[in-house]
Amino acid sequence: MQIIKVYVGGLFGIFNHEIPVNLNDRMTIIHGPNGFGKTVILKLLNGLFNCQYSELINLPFETFKVEFDDGNYLEIDKKTGRQDQSNTIRFNFSKNSETFILDKSQINDIDEISISDLDYLIPELMRVGPQRWRYLPTEEMLSISDIVDRFPDLLRGIKCEQQPEWLQDLQRQINVRLIESQRLLNIASNYERRIAYKRLSDLSTVSVYSRELAQKMQHKFTEYGTISQSLDRTFPLRVVQQQPSTYLTDEQLYDKLDHLDKMRSRLMEVGLLNQDESSEVDIHPPSIDETTKNILSVYVEDMDKKLSVFDDIADKIDLFRKIINKKFAYSYKNIGFSKDQGFIFTSSYKSSLSEYKQVLNHELCPTDLSSGEQHELILIYELLFKVKPDSLVLIDEPELSLHVGWQVEFIKDLQEITKLAKLNIVMATHSPDIIQDRWDLTVELQGPK
Numbered sequence: 001m002q003i004i005k006v007y008v009g010g011l012f013g014i015f016n017h018e019i020p021v022n023l024n025d026r027m028t029i030i031h032g033p034n035g036f037g038k039t040v041i042l043k044l045l046n047g048l049f050n051c052q053y054s055e056l057i058n059l060p061f062e063t064f065k066v067e068f069d070d071g072n073y074l075e076i077d078k079k080t081g082r083q084d085q086s087n088t089i090r091f092n093f094s095k096n097s098e099t100f101i102l103d104k105s106q107i108n109d110i111d112e113i114s115i116s117d118l119d120y121l122i123p124e125l126m127r128v129g130p131q132r133w134r135y136l137p138t139e140e141m142l143s144i145s146d147i148v149d150r151f152p153d154l155l156r157g158i159k160c161e162q163q164p165e166w167l168q169d170l171q172r173q174i175n176v177r178l179i180e181s182q183r184l185l186n187i188a189s190n191y192e193r194r195i196a197y198k199r200l201s202d203l204s205t206v207s208v209y210s211r212e213l214a215q216k217m218q219h220k221f222t223e224y225g226t227i228s229q230s231l232d233r234t235f236p237l238r239v240v241q242q243q244p245s246t247y248l249t250d251e252q253l254y255d256k257l258d259h260l261d262k263m264r265s266r267l268m269e270v271g272l273l274n275q276d277e278s279s280e281v282d283i284h285p286p287s288i289d290e291t292t293k294n295i296l297s298v299y300v301e302d303m304d305k306k307l308s309v310f311d312d313i314a315d316k317i318d319l320f321r322k323i324i325n326k327k328f329a330y331s332y333k334n335i336g337f338s339k340d341q342g343f344i345f346t347s348s349y350k351s352s353l354s355e356y357k358q359v360l361n362h363e364l365c366p367t368d369l370s371s372g373e374q375h376e377l378i379l380i381y382e383l384l385f386k387v388k389p390d391s392l393v394l395i396d397e398p399e400l401s402l403h404v405g406w407q408v409e410f411i412k413d414l415q416e417i418t419k420l421a422k423l424n425i426v427m428a429t430h431s432p433d434i435i436q437d438r439w440d441l442t443v444e445l446q447g448p449k
Helices: 038-049 053-058 112-121 144-150 165-173 197-202 205-241 250-269 275-281 290-331 354-359 371-385 404-421
Strands: 003-011 015-020 027-031 063-068 073-077 088-093 098-103 125-129 132-135 140-142 176-179 333-338 342-347 362-364 392-396 424-428 442-444
Touching: 003 038, 015 027, 027 038, 027 404, 038 053, 038 063, 038 176, 038 392, 038 424, 053 088, 088 165, 176 371, 205 290, 205 333, 205 342, 205 371, 250 290, 290 333, 290 371, 290 404, 371 404, 404 424
Parallel strands: 027 424, 027 442, 176 392, 392 424
Antiparallel strands: 003 015, 003 063, 063 073, 073 088, 088 098, 125 132, 132 140, 333 342, 342 362
C-alpha cells in the first residue's frame, strides 16, 4: 500500500493544501513561502505513521487526510464534537468505517517499564522525583508530558494502549521516515547512548554512522564465512557426484572466472574483502581438461554464491562512494571503507612544499568534515542504509549547508538512490537550485483564495 495524496485543511487556521504524490518519478517537491506549512506537513505524516501523536495534538490544523492507492483513505479531524477540541483528535478510516478518538491524556500515559527506561534512553535526564526529571543541558524541570513532546523520536515505543488493531496494521504497511533539517544532532542508537553524559558531545552523527556501517560490513562478512564453511565442507562430495552433463563449457568457465575476478576487485574497492580474503578467486588455468572442468564447474558456482552475499551492501556502498567522492573532490577529500572502521576519510591534496608533501592520503577524522559535508554524508547514508525499501522518505530543507553546485546535482543523485533503494521521496525546499528544470515534480503551496 502506498500514499498517493495528502490534504491538510485549516492549517494555522488559514491554509488548505493538497499534495499529490508522484509515484512514477518517486519524487515530489513541496515549495512555497516561509510560514505556509511545508515542514508541518512532513511532521504530520511522520507523526501519523510513526505513532508520534503529540505532533498531531500540538500542530495547528483542523483536518488531515491521507489517500492510498487501494482507494481507501485515513482522515484525522480535530473537530470531534467534544467541548475541549484543542486536545482531542479523531481518526476515520474509510475501509471499515472505523473511528478512533484520542486525547492528550491518553498519549501521556506511560507505563512503569517505560518510565524506568527513560534514564537509559535519554541519559541527559536526571530523575529528581516520582514524575519529575531535570534536563541537564538546560537545567529545565520536565514532566512526563514534557518528555513525550520533547523527545518523540527516542520514545517511539511509547504508544497509546487504546490504539485499535486496524490503525496499527495500517502503520505497519506504510513505512515513513523523516529526515529533519537538524541532521547533525547526535542520534546514536540506544547502545551508543549508554555512555556517560559528559561524553555525549564527543559522539557526532557521522561517527555513529561510521561505526554502524562497520557493523553492517562485519555482519555480511560473517555471513560470507558461514556460507563458505558450509560449501567447502561439501565441496569434495559434490565434485565426485557431479555428472558430465552438468559441466560448464570452456568458454563458460573462462567467462565465470573473469566475472568472479571483477566481483572480487569491486568488493576490495569498497572494503568488503582484502587481498588475503579474496585470493582464492584468482584461478586462471591455461588449459582445461575434463577433471579440471569438473572441479571448476562446482568451484565457480560456489564462489558466485559466496560473493553474492555482498551484492546488496556493495551496490549501496559503491553508489555512496561515487556520490560523496564527487562532492568532496572540491575540498581534496576522499572516502574509503573498512569493515573495522566504517568510513575512512583521507586528504588527496599534495603540496609542492617539501614539508607538506605528506598531506597526500593523510587520514582525517569524521568531525574534520565541514558542516555541509557532514549534512550531505548523513543524508545520503540515511537514504541508502537506514530506510526500508518502498518507504516514503520525508526530507526537510535538503539545501541546508549545501554549496550551490551540490544543490544543482541533488535531484540527479536522488534519482540514482531512489532507483537502487526503491524509495519514494517527498521533500520540502526553498531552493530553485535544487529544483532546476524539474518543475514537473513540484507542488506549490498557495495562500488562501
